[in-house]
Amino acid sequence: MRIRVINPNTSASMTATIEASAKAAAAPGTIIEAVTPTMGPASIEGHYDEALAVPGVLTEVARGVADGVDGFVLACFGDPGMDAARELAAGRPVIGIAQAAMHLAALAARGFAVVTTLSRTAGRAWDLARTYGFADRCREVLACEVPVLAVDSAEDMVADLAREALTHDGVEAIVLGCAGMAEMAARVSAKTGAPVIDGVGAGVGLVETMVRNGVRGSARGEYAAPLPKRYVGLLEPFTVS
Amino acid sequence: MRIRVINPNTSASMTATIEASAKAAAAPGTIIEAVTPTMGPASIEGHYDEALAVPGVLTEVARGVADGVDGFVLACFGDPGMDAARELAAGRPVIGIAQAAMHLAALAARGFAVVTTLSRTAGRAWDLARTYGFADRCREVLACEVPVLAVDSAEDMVADLAREALTHDGVEAIVLGCAGMAEMAARVSAKTGAPVIDGVGAGVGLVETMVRNGVRGSARGEYAAPLPKRYVGLLEPFTVS
Amino acid sequence: MRIRVINPNTSASMTATIEASAKAAAAPGTIIEAVTPTMGPASIEGHYDEALAVPGVLTEVARGVADGVDGFVLACFGDPGMDAARELAAGRPVIGIAQAAMHLAALAARGFAVVTTLSRTAGRAWDLARTYGFADRCREVLACEVPVLAVDSAEDMVADLAREALTHDGVEAIVLGCAGMAEMAARVSAKTGAPVIDGVGAGVGLVETMVRNGVRGSARGEYAAPLPKRYVGLLEPFTVS
Amino acid sequence: MRIRVINPNTSASMTATIEASAKAAAAPGTIIEAVTPTMGPASIEGHYDEALAVPGVLTEVARGVADGVDGFVLACFGDPGMDAARELAAGRPVIGIAQAAMHLAALAARGFAVVTTLSRTAGRAWDLARTYGFADRCREVLACEVPVLAVDSAEDMVADLAREALTHDGVEAIVLGCAGMAEMAARVSAKTGAPVIDGVGAGVGLVETMVRNGVRGSARGEYAAPLPKRYVGLLEPFTVS
Amino acid sequence: MRIRVINPNTSASMTATIEASAKAAAAPGTIIEAVTPTMGPASIEGHYDEALAVPGVLTEVARGVADGVDGFVLACFGDPGMDAARELAAGRPVIGIAQAAMHLAALAARGFAVVTTLSRTAGRAWDLARTYGFADRCREVLACEVPVLAVDSAEDMVADLAREALTHDGVEAIVLGCAGMAEMAARVSAKTGAPVIDGVGAGVGLVETMVRNGVRGSARGEYAAPLPKRYVGLLEPFTVS
Amino acid sequence: MRIRVINPNTSASMTATIEASAKAAAAPGTIIEAVTPTMGPASIEGHYDEALAVPGVLTEVARGVADGVDGFVLACFGDPGMDAARELAAGRPVIGIAQAAMHLAALAARGFAVVTTLSRTAGRAWDLARTYGFADRCREVLACEVPVLAVDSAEDMVADLAREALTHDGVEAIVLGCAGMAEMAARVSAKTGAPVIDGVGAGVGLVETMVRNGVRGSARGEYAAPLPKRYVGLLEPFTVS
Secondary structure (H helix, E strand, O other), rough: OOEEEEEEEEOOHHHHHHHHHHHHOOOOOOOOEOOOOOOOEEOOOOOOHHHHHHHHHHHHHHHHHHOOEEEEEEEOOOOOOHHHHHHHOOOOOOEHHHHHHHHHHHHHHEEEEEEEOOOHHHHHHHHHHOHHHHHHOOEEEEEEOOOOOHHHHOHHHHHHHHHHOOOOOOEEEEEEOOHHHHHHHHHHHHOOOOOOOOHHHHHHHHHHHHHHOOOOOOOOOOOOOOOEEEEEEEHHHOEEE | OHHHHHHOOOOHHHHHHHHHHHHHOOOOOEEEEOOOOOEEEEOOOOOOOOOOHHHHHHHHHHHHHOOOOEEEEOOOOOOOHHHHHHHHOOOOEEEEEHHHHHHHHHOOOOOOOEOOEEEEEEHHHHHHHHHHOOOOOOOEEEEEOOOHHHHHHHHHHHHHHHHHOOOOOOEEEEEEEOOHHHHHHHHHHHHHOOOEEOHHHHHHHHHHHHHHOOOOOOOOOHHOOOOOOOHHHHHHOOOOO | EEEEOOOOOHHHHHHHHHHHHHHHHHHOOOOOEEOEEEEEEOOOOOOHHHHHHHHHHHHHHHHHHOOOOOOEOOOOOOOOHHHHHHHHHHHOOEEEEEHHHHHHHHHOOOOOEEEEHHHHHHHHHHHHHHHHHOOEEEEEEEEEOOOHHHHHHOOHHHHHHHHHHHHOOOOOOEEEOOHHHHHHHHHHHHHHHHEEOOHHHHHHHHHHHHHHHOOOOOOOOOOOOOOOOEEHHHHHHHHOO | OOEEEEOOOOOHHHHHHHHHHHHHOOOOOOOEEEEOOOOOEEOOHHHHHHHHHHHHHHHHHHOOOOOOOOOOEOOOOOOOOHHHHHHHHOOOEEEEEHHHHHHHHHOOOOOOOEEEHHHHHHHHHHHHHHHHHHOOOOOEEOOOOOHHHHHHHHHHHHHHHHHHOOOOOOOOOEEEEOOOHHHHHHHHHHOOOEEOOOOOHHHHHHHHHHHHOOOOOOOOHOOOOOOOOOOHHHEEEEEEE | OOEEOOOEEEEHHHHHHHHHHHHHOOOOOEEEEEEEOOEOOOOOOOOHHHHHHHHHHHHHHHHHHHHHHEOOOOOOOOOOOOOHHHHHOOOOOEEHHHHHHHHHHHOOOOEEEEEEEEEEHHHHHHHHHHHHOOOOOOOEEEEEEHHHHHHHHHHHHHHHHHHHHOOOOOOOOOEEHHHHHHHHHHHHHHHHHOOOEOOOHHHHHHHHHHHHHHOOOOOOHOOOOOOOEEEEHHHHOEEEO | EEEEOOOOOOOHHHHHHHHHHHHHHHHOOOEEEOOOOOEEOOOOOOOOHHHHHHHHHHHHHHHHHHHHHOOOEEEEOOOOHHHHHHHHOOOOOEEEHHHHHHHHHHHHHOOOOEEEOOOHHHHHHHHHHHHHHHOEHHHHHHHEOHHHHHHOOOHHHHHHHHHHHHOOOOOOOEEEEEEEHHHHHHHHHHHHOOOEOHHHHHHHHHHHHHOOOOOOOOOOHHHHOOOOOOEEHHHHHHHEE
């Protein structure tokens, strides 16, 4: 089984972190291929960044389909472009790491808190929790206010926020709200004594589960292939024929 | 008051339709400026098209801010890029036409149906209804299965679907689910005897109301200006400094 | 366009405040007519007061219809008698100021707090938030515990409560929870740096938007004219024939 | 124990029906006192009627408090004036028959349908279901389109609608949506083989349960006594001092 | 009328407390029969205990049906085995005390808090609140951390927690979260000045109300009698033939 | 990795079916151990059966913990005893097949239908959908009315119901509502062209994902080990010391 893990931002160092976490969580025999888009922002720290990361993500999804991979993980906590990616993926699983982490947290605990980078991204986390059915289980979104590209050095702050969240009513698990935090899950879990969930590893497992169970997304209706049409300007390369 | 109405697709004929509807609904003294982006898809008929319409929309929002307009209407029923646009708009109102039409429908009726173009877009309509607080009031999304760029000739089918929807329990108003339907609102209302709401005109009125009441969106936190960072590849022009 | 703004209580000084706010928010060419009922309580500070304000409101709605006005704003934050008023209004828009303010707040911000007069009215505010679809967006209802007829002197307390609410998670806009606070919206907004919404001005804009878009409420089914029947006792004047 | 059952309309024949049902359901030793207000509409068939029934209801509540009764049932399916009545009742239970019937139906079945008189009242039934927590359990509201004062002769139509509703997914009990239907509950239950719930009898049992358990409503905060103030015009008799 | 009140645990002292509360709340002429199962745990303080209390409860329900009782109250706050018991009860009312107390609290107040024994049982209380429709009205679940069999001596702690809960926004009534607290309801109400609800007495009143109104649960579909089948091992006595 | 898959009923033929499905879905290196309890009902077709299956399930969980397995799948669509099992499992993942199948369906599609055996079990399916956060995504529960132990011969009826469900608005995937249907998932998917999800295979993948990501359930608070206490009668063997 081959899973393509797409880092939606264009920073190769982040891709390396993501790749390591994905490989650590993969089942025997699963091939992890982590990729960096050739266009888009260096990091994703808001709606503008996220919106403009999507074209690069879509290019990588199209490439993955051409390469015959079995499924995709979108490794940014905003799950950027997931619906559009599914239109390209022809039924192959496409899982975002917020989606993956929240599903796993809901299996592990009655309620969870998200610990993320910047508070300006909390609104997106809440929107996703509601979309995925976890509005009740997501109890808090806390931010360490460290930029995405520096978050690998913020493990102590993340652990402190996790500890604080776990004292609140109904919070029994921690969801890490940034792909850049992926490698700290085990250590923060050890420090806090609670389940700590990284969406990259979670996403790999969920794609594996879907593939092994033969569960493809629908490729009809909403997620059918994009209709042929002309794109103009900078985006002309995206024309569908 | 100057309101910029952005057609998120790149078809100038659609912009003309939108402009006419916006002007018809505007208050005395309001200047309507309808614009067409210079990049993106000819029409928006799915998540892929919508995702790739966003960069063009954002360029127009940035231009509008530079031009000193008072607010924006995003004239595609998926409300593409609305959150990202708000980061650029520095507190100026940015209203999507799905948002506008659903708000007006909720003021006019206990429940409404959306009549849209293609059924593949219904999922997006449901997502927006839930996001805006109208999951209970939106009772149905019906599609005439006519492409966006031909929908101006589908008025009879739209009226038939509206009539059918109005026989269902709790449907008392019709929301037109595509900017291309804007000019048919009054006629479909006359044919069906029910309130029929076009989001373009609704959006103009809501932006006017916000401006006249001095209600700006927040320009702190979630909707603060995008953080400075490098964009690469095709999207390098979007670099924030 | 003529909009009748009904002060549901019988205090003419409050009507003057309301009229000023409505006129300040109206579009060019809109005629604002603020009226005071001839029966009912001097102020509305609970369910009993509100229930007994309704007959006076309904008399004014009937008069407005006879006078040929285009729509109504009910200028008390409990939106008293709104459903009954719609039965009389034959499809003309009837908007309550809680409804109007909450809609505008939902357009401007992800979450809002209501700052009101007496805490005994908070239950009603919560009921309305849920009815209008904003149970998730209304995060708090705070009371300054100043009586309605004295609230125009409580601006500092209102601003303090607003400032406090804005420090809470997810509160990004303030809804003023009493028509008597209408004139302080701009100043409280300046003091707090956040959007502050007065329902009177909001209501005027929403009625204008509905009228200009040709969106009438339904005058069939639930909101058809009251059925002919005899009223007895004190209420005999309300007999419908 | 003395329970005052208030018929919110002014038709004495309806009061007689209500009284019979209340007495049939009361426990040994409970004294039922059914009363008819001296002002208001002959029947309640919409929001206008309901709003104008409230002053008469409140007069009867005040009288009941003065007479030392233990609790109140409001015997119209719109539960008119319930919140205002609680302000007068100083903690004595005040239960509306829609509230009572929906609670009992929720205890008896996973889902229920309301069979009511006129479809124009269905909106009110849905609002109450949501307010009381039963939005999920209330599956349908069906109307026989017979006026309230003639509904005692519509038993066959009610039974037919009940039978139809019981074929729908998740409907396992029937709530009678009008006090005028109270006496037909047992017969419609026999005809359909399903639980059929009359709110008048249900309300008596719930008031008895509250009284016997010493559970008073709160008489502080929201339901504290109305504040002293002047009422003018027709409603001057309602002045609180 | 005969009501069987089943103590789901096997501690006879708890049964005595429950019986006293049930008798105090019963209407004239109601015969209360409190029983203790012959198998199961000495107390119920978690999901394991609760699951294993169910066989004993079911034996008592079967016995009660054979004895011709009119209805059942399950006197443990987790409402253990209620759905299974309804399959045996052939339409006779079966009410759990959490269900009963939450219904009565919802009739008495806009919001309530549960005060229970151990915090490990709070999850179950929240699940039940959601199932019964009261997710919004249940604002808090507080635990005194006293074991079930010692809770009769914890009245002061219960009163303190109740007092604390009542200072929180929207909490206006207290639900006692353990059958062992039944006898302290009146005293805690006196100490706090708020409605305090014991589910045992509430359950008796609700069963009486259902019986007197002729409202039986459905004995078709979901709650039809268990299908005949063989049980093996320890549970062979439960074989249905 | 060793996963114990517990068939909650006592029919060994069903265990064989379950084991085959679990093995087919397992990752390389995962050891599947399917077991049959020594006490309980031959099949689970209602709340009574389910309640009485739980003691046998718990015995198997305790045995699995003693044997050092890594996690558990409970292979009955009612997820019997899941909370109690978690108290015994000391943090090892315990996943029910309804839970697993609904999670996977939510990842694959916007909405799904459950196709189950007997309609009397539909209520349980709806309760679980709501508990797990999928009340909106679960659109229908359809029953083929074939007993659990004969369902392996009902593939054509299951496929027909699936096809019917897929014509309904918003149904894009099928969840098989009985462990006895596990082996037909691929064939029904082929026949209908839609994702068809068997909870047994889904559960194996989700347990694997949790184990590989180091995500343990909480073993504190709600899911701490059962407290020591005496069990009497038939259930004495369950005494905790």
